[in-house]
Amino acid sequence: MTRKGELDTPVPVVDLAVMEANLRRMAEVCRRNGVKLRPHTKTHKIPALARRQVELGAAGITVAKLGEAEVMADAGLDDILIAYPMVGPQKLERLFRLARRARIACTLDSVEVAQELSAAACRRGAAIRFLVEVDIGLGRCGLPPGDELMQLCARAASLPGLEFGGLLTHAGHSRRVRAPSEVEEIGRREGELMAGAARSLRVAGLEVAEVSVGSTPTAATAGAVPGVTEVRPGTYIFNDASTAALGLPGLTDVALTVLSTVVGHPAPDRLILDAGSKALSSDRLSANLLQGHGWIKGYPGLSIPSLSEEHAIVAVPPGASAPRIGEKVEIIPNHVCSVVNLFDELIGVEGDRVEVVWPVAARGKVR
Ligand SMILES: Cc1ncc(COP(=O)(O)O)c(C=O)c1O
CATH class of the missing domain: 2.40.37.20 (D-serine dehydratase-like domain)
Incomplete structure (x- = not known):
């Protein structure tokens, strides 16, 4: 021994008891909030740990890259959100191949990507689910809530071969705060902005199945906002100095x-x-x-x-x-x-x- x-x-060493407690705590928070948990597996990149997250109640998993999705699908994970825009013929070829053996969705924030995805789906006689990314302060992918976002959702949802799955955001800026006390407000705002954007889309006649939010620091507060359906924390399985500095946990x-x-x-x-x-x-x-x-x-x-x-x-x-x-x-x-x-x-x-x-x-x- x-x-x-x-x-x-x-060498990286994982305390199994602490990890298990972290997994159970987040699963319980999501159950209490009545939202689905779709953990981001880019943190661990290990199929056995993704399976443990699903055993503890996760509705599916999130990955950052197509290559991660392929590894997870090879290991039997069958409901995978690729939180990334799929661009280019090689990616689209692999995406549609993957979508034949697992329930796959991807994200986009432009008409160009939606059109390319739609054309690729039509060429193959296939359909693919997508979520539109919303920027609520990180300043990475995503359109801010507003008219342009509404128009993109409507336009992309009308394209053949595409199934509009809802909205997604990531409050990565919750780690840029000057004081831990600011995090709760960012989480609440994350949830409210997303629920509000989904409401506007529904008023305009679009069906919005998923309102997907979350980072480890904001998962509990954003997930508690009515209208949010899913949270995607990743770091929570292990935590690190960035989450400990926020006191969360x-x-x-x-x-x-x-x-x-x-x-x-x-x-x-x-x-x-x-x-x-x-x-x-x-x-x-x-x-x-x-x-x-x-x-x-x-x-x-x-x-x-x-x-x-x-x-x-x-x-x-x-x-x-x-x-x-x-x-x-x-x-x-x-x-x-x-x-x-x-x-x-x-x-x-x-x-x-x-x-x-x-x-x-x-x-x-x-x-
Ligand atoms: C799109 C997306 N969702 C969820 C997460 C998970 O966030 P965290 O690692 O804070 O839990 C990340 C992390 O970078 C992300 O990029």
Whole structure:
């Protein structure tokens, strides 16, 4: 039997009990709010974990990329939302092939993408479901609520081969706040803007089946707004420093850490760990609230002000307790989704005992 402390580093380690509690808590929140849970599996990229989410009541899964959807469908997941616009002949060929073996939907926010999708469906004598993406503050994909959004929905819904499935948004800006207290308002607004947009579409005669919202920080508040039908949190399965910095939830609910070894102590105020940007990613999610590149568990006085590819540079203030060379420490990463994508395997532990090794089957599936 292998113990956590014997693992070679750097390595991502998942506390199975904490993960299970995270999964159950979100499933319960959604049940209480009367909304479907469609977890975003880009966080873990592991079919066995997607299946566990479905066992606990998820209505289906979300993925970011077609390649992730293919991996999940290969493993028997059969209701998959690809929260991404499908553009180009290669993608469309694969999309329609995939849609023959699973219930698939994708998103779009332009007439151009809708027309290309419709033409591809017609050429194949097929139909595909789509959701229109709404921007409620992130400033990525999506049209803001308003006339242009209404016109796009109506136009795309009228195209042959397309089935209008509803509206989708992602409140990723809930991590850009200056204070955790701002998150609840962002979630409430997320839900209200989306429910309002759906109401306007219905008044205009369109059927809007799904009003899909959610990020881990806003899933509970946005999901509680009447009219919202579905939430899509992803990070909640593991959590990370970005969610802990918001207190949603707290540090004890972080299930994944990167186990790392102290490989040097070249100056009294500087330690070196063997986890650099290739293990922790350079991501500075929640940069307004988070300083540095992750938290070292059990050493609150230490910080990680910088990374190079293979090194974490740890600042040791005078008098702070610090690990010795050869000791292993656990780092809570800033952004767990990017960390998982850097490793071939995640190690699941029960207490100190290694219980399971999962290949990260959808890692790198960026096409
Ligand atoms: C479209 C979409 N939905 C849902 C999520 C899940 O958000 P979170 O990781 O905050 O739970 C993401 C994450 O990036 C996303 O891009």
